[in-house]
Amino acid sequence: HPGEMARLAGLATAEVQRDRIGLARRFATEHGVTLVLKGARSVIAAPDGRVYVNVTGHPGMATGGSGDVLTGIITAMLAQGLDAVQAAAFGAYLHGLAGEQAAAARSGNPASLLAGDIIEAL
Template sequence: SRDVLATGPGLGRFKGDTDWLRRLWQHLERPLVIDADALNMLADAGPTAPRDWGKRSAATILTPHPGEMGRLLGMSTPEVQRDRIEHAARYAREQGVTLVLKGARTVIATPSGEAYINTTGHAGMATGGAGDVLTGIIAGLLAQGLSAEQAAAFGVFLHGQAGERAALLRGDPASLLAGDIVDAL
């Protein structure tokens, strides 16, 4: 099996974090999944940081929600939401990453410019920690040898299916917890 690093969930911010992330980007020769605070670090480094930092030798997947995507692009969340597919596909292509733009009908975009729309999921999944669960699923699939595109697409699909099952089991989907999604996997 391969080693994979997922960074961001629960990380917090610290002095020099953008430099730390750049060094990780440039020197880690293993697949990397970037979420949460690591996405904010990347946004702080500027809109072309991934391209400026150089092409990575291993798979790189970014998993922003629309607010984080707006910070990466230097635009407002409503602007991102107006054309989710175009923004995700352009960013993935220009920055050479696989991008998972979370939300209703999550967009998975590849460095080659392809974009896929996921059809699984439930509105109750918009809860704290649900994105962290997705990051873990994608990292686990990468560790099993799937390509970045496969791990992102299959991970989003499985995450959405688990969210649908969890919402049914919970009874009141508005009270869905991240742990419910894990239990439904």
């Protein structure tokens, strides 16, 4: 989440949004972490400098609990033996795809997605 990333990096949210890929890469390499910077195109950064941009998702996913669902998906991928970068990238992809499917199922009002809708679409 850009606001959370801003607090971690000691920046304004607008600064995070100006260079999401660069900031994610720098933070991940400097701190030796795998990072998922959520947003319209979530950025996944690896400690070795690799960066992936997720192309799945729907604006209706910007709802409370959606990040918790993403965390659960990534944790499930880790439990199945994927390394942290693979789990984060694949988890973000699956999360976004489920969000797209959940939104499509709500043809009348896809903007009103709930975290449970994303889980149900998995």
